[in-house]
Amino acid sequence: MSKEVPKTPPAAKSTAGAPPSSGPSNLEKELLEKQGPGPLIDRPISATAAATANAADQRDKMDAFVKRSANKRRQRQSSNSALSVANKAHTEMEHLALLKDTAPGEQEELLVKKLYLCSCLFDFMDATADVKNKEMKRETLLELADFISTSRNVLNEHIYPEVVRMVGNNLFRVLPPADTPDYDPEEDEPSLESAWPHLQIVYEFFLRVLESQDFNPQIAKKWIDIKFVSQLLELFDSEDPRERDYLKTVLHRIYGKFLGLRAFIRKQINHIFLKFIYETEHFNGVGELLEILGSIINGFALPLKAEHKQFLVKVLIPLHKVRCLGLYHAQLAYCIVQFIEKDATLTEPVIKGMLKYWPKTSSQKEVMFLGEIEEILDVIEPVQFVKVQELLFKQLARCVASPHFQVAERALYYWNNEYVLNLIEDNCAVILPIMYPALYKMSKEHWNPTIIGLVYNVLKAFMEMNSKLFDELTAQYKNDRVKDKKRDKDREELWTRLDKLAVDDVGKKDKDRSPNSLPTSATSVNATSNNDDKGKKSS
Secondary structure, three states: OOOOOOOOOOOOOEOOOOOOOOOOOHHHHHHHHHHOOOOHHHOOOOHHHHHHHHHHHHHHHHOOOOOHHHHHHHHHHHOOOOOOOOOHHHOOOOOEOOHHHOOHHHHHHHHHHHHHHOOOOOOOOOOOOOHHHHHHHHHHHHHHHHHHHHOOOOOOOOHHHHHHHHHHHHHOOOOOOOOOOOOOOOOOOOOOOOOHHHHHHHHHHHHHHHHOOOOOHHHHOOOOOHHHHHHHHHHHHOOOHHHHHHHHHHHHHHHHHOHHHHHHHHHHHHHHHHHHHHHHOOOOOHHHHHHHHHHHHHOOOOOOOHHHHHHHHHHHOHHHHOOOHHHOHHHHHHHHHHHHHHOHHHHHHHHHHHHHOOOOOOHHHHHHHHHHHHHHHHHOOHHHHHHHHHHHHHHHHHHHOOOOHHHHHHHHHHHHOHHHHHHHHHOHHHHHHHHHHHHHHHHHHOOOHHHHHHHHHHHHHHHHHOHHHHHHHHHHHHHHHHHHHHHHHHHHHHHHHHHHHHHHHHHHHHHHOOHHHHHHHHHHHHHHHHHHHHHHHHO
């Protein structure tokens, strides 16, 4: 929903002289425990805290040795999603009676009034501005969240639009540009949302509305619609991990309660991922969206629809090729494994797809791929394993022979997995000939003693599985080595002869250009000059 200025609600009883609540409420304590000790920005705002924050900021400006990430975070924060005031005429918050102290017949009117007041937005980039009004809004939001979770028969057709309007006005905003050239999500600290003291309580309030026993999706769907969900999904690009965590829970609740929105949510997530893969390679909420998808995939009915299989092949598998895979790899691997557990026939396209996108220059990504492949092998069926074993173990042989010890180590750890070891033993006749050359070579040539020890353990395991085949491969490998050495020697001798022939040819050409041939040339030159002189005299 767009940030619209709400219409003036019915008048409610104002108690301007009512004292503010003393001490933190139960909800406030719960929120503080949930987020843990954090920066001043996450706590109730006071003039003292604001002054302290300003003083600290001045010290940072004077310090010539401030960390690069802190400087960059401050630069990005200056363009953060500052919340401007929605309605200048209503920025002055007023003390109203507590909902719990109001007669039941007047609670709805007062609730609408409080929701309207909480739609007013404040600029948190200036910590000293509107301190009193910010604190009053925070206390009102806490009261609303408590009231929704403890009261019955509160939500009705008149309250839903006010709730959605207040939530939309607070949450939906323009995020700072995502194309900051110096920002690296894997190295730099994220830019935290300056308005989080209010946003956190708004998220908590909306979650309690969705989880309320009185919540009726059939009525609420008039306002929680496609437009609302689209704007909610855009917020997943927020740099603040706290906000993305709340968004994940909110979207999951909406997906569970609004059956008519499920297909649209999946389609929009599909669109976000495709844009991320093939256009921007930047979206902060990929991990959170994949976490939601893991839960959704777990609930898919069998047999799987063609739409879901296409999503796996066209979207989830290509997500492996993005450079920042490490930011969301755990969630992606979980989704892949969920699909294979649902339908074993998907194992072959998944393995082949991962081999297609196997990293060539990033050892860190290669280790991730090896870990994910092992997770797949943990749930693979023997029939499906036979279909992919040859392609898979050719790649594993290359990993074992990798000069990067972490890649080789991760590949060799497969033989510590009991289920994988049983699969290898059942198909030893196919796998051992593929793996033996790389294993034997690394046992003699690898620079890392740990890798050499692991290689010997794997060779020992193969020897125990099929000693006859192992001996045959050993003899064959030694014969091949002898042939290779002979071929190398013959090639070296051939090059030696070619070099000698080249030297002899150069010497012969030099001999042809020796001084003995000079008189002949000189005579011809003199004869030519004499003829020229005779011609001149006759003329």
